[in-house]
Amino acid sequence: MYVAGEWIQQSTRTHCVINPANGDTLGELPLAEAADLDRALDAAERGFRQWRKTPVGERAHVLHEAARLLRERIDQIATLATLEEGKTLAETRIETLACANLFDFYAEEAKRNYGRVLVRPSGTRSLVMHEPVGPVAAFAPWNFPIHNPGRKLGAPIAAGCSVILKPAEETPASAMAVVQTLIDAGCPGDVVQLVFGVPDEVSRHLLASPIIRKVSFTGSTAVGKHLVKLAADTMKRTTMELGGHAPVIIFDDCDLERTVETLAIGKSRNAGQVCVSPTRFYVQDAIHDRFIDAFTKRFSALRLGSGLEPSTEMGPLANDRRLNAVSTLVSDAVQSGATLLCGGEASGEQGFFWRPTVLADAPLSARVMHEEPFGPIVVTSRFSDFDEAIEKANRLPYGLAAFAFTENARQANLVGDALEAGMVGINTTGLAAADAPFGGVKESGHGAEDGPEGLAACLVTKTIHQI
Ligand code: NAD
Numbered sequence: 001m002y003v004a005g006e007w008i009q010q011s012t013r014t015h016c017v018i019n020p021a022n023g024d025t026l027g028e029l030p031l032a033e034a035a036d037l038d039r040a041l042d043a044a045e046r047g048f049r050q051w052r053k054t055p056v057g058e059r060a061h062v063l064h065e066a067a068r069l070l071r072e073r074i075d076q077i078a079t080l081a082t083l084e085e086g087k088t089l090a091e092t093r094i095e096t097l098a099c100a101n102l103f104d105f106y107a108e109e110a111k112r113n114y115g116r117v118l119v120r121p122s123g124t125r126s127l128v129m130h131e132p133v134g135p136v137a138a139f140a141p142w143n144f145p146i147h148n149p150g151r152k153l154g155a156p157i158a159a160g161c162s163v164i165l166k167p168a169e170e171t172p173a174s175a176m177a178v179v180q181t182l183i184d185a186g187c188p189g190d191v192v193q194l195v196f197g198v199p200d201e202v203s204r205h206l207l208a209s210p211i212i213r214k215v216s217f218t219g220s221t222a223v224g225k226h227l228v229k230l231a232a233d234t235m236k237r238t239t240m241e242l243g244g245h246a247p248v249i250i251f252d253d254c255d256l257e258r259t260v261e262t263l264a265i266g267k268s269r270n271a272g273q274v275c276v277s278p279t280r281f282y283v284q285d286a287i288h289d290r291f292i293d294a295f296t297k298r299f300s301a302l303r304l305g306s307g308l309e310p311s312t313e314m315g316p317l318a319n320d321r322r323l324n325a326v327s328t329l330v331s332d333a334v335q336s337g338a339t340l341l342c343g344g345e346a347s348g349e350q351g352f353f354w355r356p357t358v359l360a361d362a363p364l365s366a367r368v369m370h371e372e373p374f375g376p377i378v379v380t381s382r383f384s385d386f387d388e389a390i391e392k393a394n395r396l397p398y399g400l401a402a403f404a405f406t407e408n409a410r411q412a413n414l415v416g417d418a419l420e421a422g423m424v425g426i427n428t429t430g431l432a433a434a435d436a437p438f439g440g441v442k443e444s445g446h447g448a449e450d451g452p453e454g455l456a457a458c459l460v461t462k463t464i465h466q467i
Helices: 034-051 056-072 074-085 089-112 147-159 172-184 199-208 221-232 256-272 285-300 320-336 386-393 409-418 451-456
Strands: 014-018 025-030 116-119 125-132 136-139 163-166 192-194 214-218 237-241 246-250 278-284 339-342 357-360 377-383 401-405 423-426 459-466
Touching: 025 172, 034 163, 034 192, 034 199, 056 074, 056 089, 056 147, 056 172, 074 089, 074 172, 089 147, 089 451, 136 147, 136 199, 147 163, 147 172, 147 214, 147 451, 163 199, 172 192, 199 221, 214 221, 221 237, 246 386, 256 278, 256 285, 256 401, 278 285, 278 386, 285 339, 285 357, 285 377, 320 357, 320 377, 377 386, 386 409, 401 409, 409 423
Parallel strands: 136 163, 136 214, 163 192, 214 237, 246 278, 246 401, 278 377, 357 377, 401 423
Antiparallel strands: 014 025, 116 125, 125 459, 339 357
């Protein structure tokens, strides 16, 4: 933990960090007690008072320098992330660069925090200004061990806030490496606090404090709802990036070969443990059989292995909870009447590997049709026309990501408008970019990270009427 400018390595309680590729213990993580959290809160309050008055050019310099250090340390950081999370080195390298790009983006975006002057005919003025919201409590999950902490830190630090970050206990070293780049870049010790602990204890403690003015959480919808309720007691601002169950509409006029390849690679990213992972495939009648055959062949041929091996295309699941969860969902789907086209079982003698799995025609009663699988699982069914596809795609309370594949520009526009989602990918599964908002609607959460919207979420508005 990093509290009030000091690294803390001792604690009465610890968490064992596991390599998901082989089950080996990587290290012991100290967990915060209430006294550590109180010290972090005090530091965050001091840090906010100092940082909000620090000229934006200095804040930008820290973020640019941290971005440079992330790029310089990419081999070390990517290796740590692969060891503790399991995804391939190619993916953790991309994540490190994405984090660096985000820091660079917010370094510049913070300089564009413009106000507004309302000039009245009487000669009076009203000034509209945007100020940093205050100390932020941020909770980042394990699935993007570098980029998630980066998202929780970049925008608030650019805006002039202090942050108490609690990353996932499964992937601490990656988050520590990101925080270290900020410290080495000159970020004052009171501005960034890093704590680990029992998640429910930490969030209850931090959210009860009036010092914290904003809560930012990425994780499941159930935990997000719980945190919004806790935040309500002191009326804290919230940004919630929650679960999804992304529909994919595959029209009969798509480029079949490209669609198969894009979806097989997109679905395999981090073994499907991605909130925007393409999951419910709706395939139009005329190409249904050809698409399902080609996709199943390509998806099941993915090479599984340790993320450290250059030939590996998909790593293990991040922990044994995920392995048990996907196993239960698949058994339930098969028992409910779904046809298992490939996968459906764990792979290998060690680690938490799960084979790429395609389930055809699962009935709506199957849990996998409603619950986010968060693993390499695809469910497929067919549709006849546009309206049927949209109705099926929009039927769940989630609204994070949605995808469509078509070569018809008019159809692409119509489907983009009709899908209920915060982000839509047309002929692509790539939805994250430093300059574009990332976030969902409905029960997938509210508020956005990334883009100018991510900075706005760390600012409050003040209007001064001057006579
Ligand atoms: P989980 O719901 O126990 O935890 C998800 C994340 O929330 C973890 O990082 C955890 O540390 C944190 N968390 C849990 N309870 C918390 C609390 N009371 N206060 C603060 N933080 C808390 O589930 P899990 O087994 O780690 O992950 C499985 C599910 O979580 C997935 O099915 C998926 O729905 C969701 N998830 C979503 C994302 C995302 O990017 N939106 C990322 C990771 C996990």
